[in-house]
Amino acid sequence: MSQSIEDHEIGGSGESDRLIEPGPGYRAGLRALPRSLDFSTIGAGVVAAVFGCTGPALIVVNGANDAGLTTAQTVSWVSTVYLVGGFISLIMALYYKQPIVGAWSIPAAALVVSSLADHSLPEMVGAYFTASVLVLLLGLSGFVRTLVRWLPMPILMAMIGGVLFKYALNIIGAAETRPLLVGAAVVGFLLLSRFVKAVPGVIGALVFGIVAAVLTDSFASAQVGAELALPTWVGVEFDPLTMLGVGIPLALVIQAENIQSMGVLIAEKYSPPVNNITVVSGAASLLVSGFGGHNASIAGPMTAICGSDQAGSDHDRRYAAAVVNGIIFVTFGLFASIAVGLVSALPSELISTVAGLAMFGVLIIAFRGAFSQGRYKLGALVALVVAMGDVTIFGISSPFWALLAGVGVSLILEFGDFKTRSHN
Numbered sequence: 420m421s422q423s424i425e426d427h428e429i430g431g432s433g434e435s436d437r438l439i440e441p442g443p444g445y446r447a448g449l450r451a452l453p454r455s456l457d458f459s460t461i462g463a464g465v466v467a468a469v470f471g472c473t474g475p476a477l478i479v480v481n482g483a484n485d486a487g488l489t490t491a492q493t494v495s496w497v498s499t500v501y502l503v504g505g506f507i508s509l510i511m512a513l514y515y516k517q518p519i520v521g522a523w524s525i526p527a528a529a530l531v532v533s534s535l536a537d538h539s540l541p542e543m544v545g546a547y548f549t550a551s552v553l554v555l556l557l558g559l560s561g562f563v564r565t566l567v568r569w570l571p572m573p574i575l576m577a578m579i580g581g582v583l584f585k586y587a588l589n590i591i592g593a594a595e596t597r598p599l600l601v602g603a604a605v606v607g608f609l610l611l612s613r614f615v616k617a618v619p620g621v622i623g624a625l626v627f628g629i630v631a632a633v634l635t636d637s638f639a640s641a642q643v644g645a646e647l648a649l650p651t652w653v654g655v656e657f658d659p660l661t662m663l664g665v666g667i668p669l670a671l672v673i674q675a676e677n678i679q680s681m682g683v684l685i686a687e688k689y690s691p692p693v694n695n696i697t698v699v700s701g702a703a704s705l706l707v708s709g710f711g712g713h714n715a716s717i718a719g720p721m722t723a724i725c726g727s728d729q730a731g732s733d734h735d736r737r738y739a740a741a742v743v744n745g746i747i748f749v750t751f752g753l754f755a756s757i758a759v760g761l762v763s764a765l766p767s768e769l770i771s772t773v774a775g776l777a778m779f780g781v782l783i784i785a786f787r788g789a790f791s792q793g794r795y796k797l798g799a800l801v802a803l804v805v806a807m808g809d810v811t812i813f814g815i816s817s818p819f820w821a822l823l824a825g826v827g828v829s830l831i832l833e834f835g836d837f838k839t840r841s842h843n
Contacts (some may be wrong), residue, residue: 439698441518445514447516448512450681455735459730460736462730471504471744473622478525478586480770481771483496483533494755495651495712496712497559498753499650499707499710502707503749504520504715504748508748511741512745513738515691515738517737518684518725520717520725521703522715522716523712523715525711525778526579526675527714530665534664542658544655545666545708546665547712550666552705555701555702557697561797563694571794571825572678572772575671575822576784576785576789577790579785580806581805581817590775593768595767597635601772603631604631604772604773608624611623624772638766651710652709677697677716680722681717700717720780724740799825802822802824805817
C-alpha cells in the first residue's frame with residue numbers, strides 16, 4: 420500500500436502538488452447527492468458507521484474506565500471524536516466527491532489509552548495539541564511526501580503493531596475469567612466473518628456476546644441518560660516529556676493512518692487530496708483537543724468500505740456512502756451519553772474481547788506493512804519488540820523509543836535499504 424502512495428502521490432505532479440488541492444466543490448457535491456443515494460451507497464455508509472460505532476467505541480470506553488476517568492470526561496471524549504469525525508466526512512466527501520471518511524484513529528486511541536496510566540488527562544490534551552500542530556504544519560508545508568520518503572513505513576507500522584498487540588492478548592485473559600461469554604463472542608465473530616462478509620465480524624461478536632451476557636445475567640448496573648452529550652472543556656497542561664513521548668508518536672501515527680487511507684483511495688482509482696487531508700486532520704484535531712478528544716484522521720477501514728464495490732458500481736456516486744457515514748457519526752456523537760451508559764453496563768470481559776477482535780484487521784495491516792516489503796526487517800522487529808515491551812524511560816513512553824530504536828538499528832545494520840529507496 421505504501422508503495423502505491425509513493426509511486427502515485429508522493430512523487431506526483433500537477434494538481435496533486437498544489438498546497439490545497441482543488442475539488443468539484445460543495446455545490447457539485449450537494450447537487451449530485453440525491454441521485455447518488457441508493458441502496459448500495461446507503462448500505463455501505465451504514466455498515467461503515469456500525470463498524471466505527473461499536474468495537475472502536477469500546478476501545479475508548481474501556482481505556483477511559485481503566486484510566487479512572489469520570490463519566491463526564493468519558494462522554495466528552497466519545498462525543499468529541501465522533502462529532503469531529505462525522506464533520507470531516509461531510510466536509511471532505513461533499514467537496515471532493517470522494518469517499519473520504521473522517522474518524523478518530525484506532526491505533527492513536529490505543530497509544531493514548533496506554534499512555535493515560537502515566538500521564539494526567541490535561542497532560543494528554545497537551546500531547547493532542549502538540550500532535551495536531553505538527554500534523555497541521557506538515558500539511559501546510561506540503562512536506563507530507565518528503566516525510567513519507569524519510570521515515571521507513573515498515574518501522575512505523577511495526578510500532579503500531581506492537582502498541583496494539585496487547586489488546587488482542589486481552590482476549591486470552593478474558594477467556595480465562597468468563598470462557599462462555601468470550602467463546603460466544605468469538606463464535607459470533609467467526610460466523611459473521613465467514614458467512615456475512617458484507618458486515619464486519621465484530622458486529623457478530625458484539626451481538627453473540629450480548630446474548631450470552633443476558634443468558635448468564637452478566638450485565639452490570641449503569642445509568643443511561645437520554646440528553647444530548649455536548650463536549651465539555653477538559654483543560655490543557657503542556658508537560659515537555661508528555662509532548663515529546665506521546666505527542667510526536669501520536670502525530671506520526673495519525674499521519675500513518677492518513678497515508679493508509681490515501682492508499683485505499685488510490686487502489687480504488689481515486690486521486691486523494693494528500694495535503695488537504697493532512698491539513699483538515701490537523702486543524703480539526705486542534706480545534707477539539709481541549710475537550711478531551713484525541714486526534715482525528717481519515718479512517719482506512721471505513722474509507723475502504725465506502726469506496727469499494729459494496730458502495731455500488733458507479734465510481735462517482737460512492738462519496739454518498741461517506742456522507743451517510745458522517746451523518747450517523749454526528750448523531751452518535753450527540754447522543755454519546757446513551758452510548759457510554761449502555762457500553763458501561765456490558766461485562767468488562769466482553770468489552771475486552773470485542774475491542775481485541777476489532778484490532779485484528781488493524782494488526783494484520785500493521786504486520787503486513789512491517790514485514791512484507793523485505794526492507795528494514797531488523798529495524799521493524801526492534802520497533803515491534805520495544806513497543807510490545809511497553810517501556811517508559813525518562814517519563815517518555817514506548818512508542819517514541821520504538822521508533823527511535825527501530826530507525827537507529829536500520830541506520831546501522833540496514834543502511835543499504837535507505838540507499839536502495841533513495842534510488843527508486
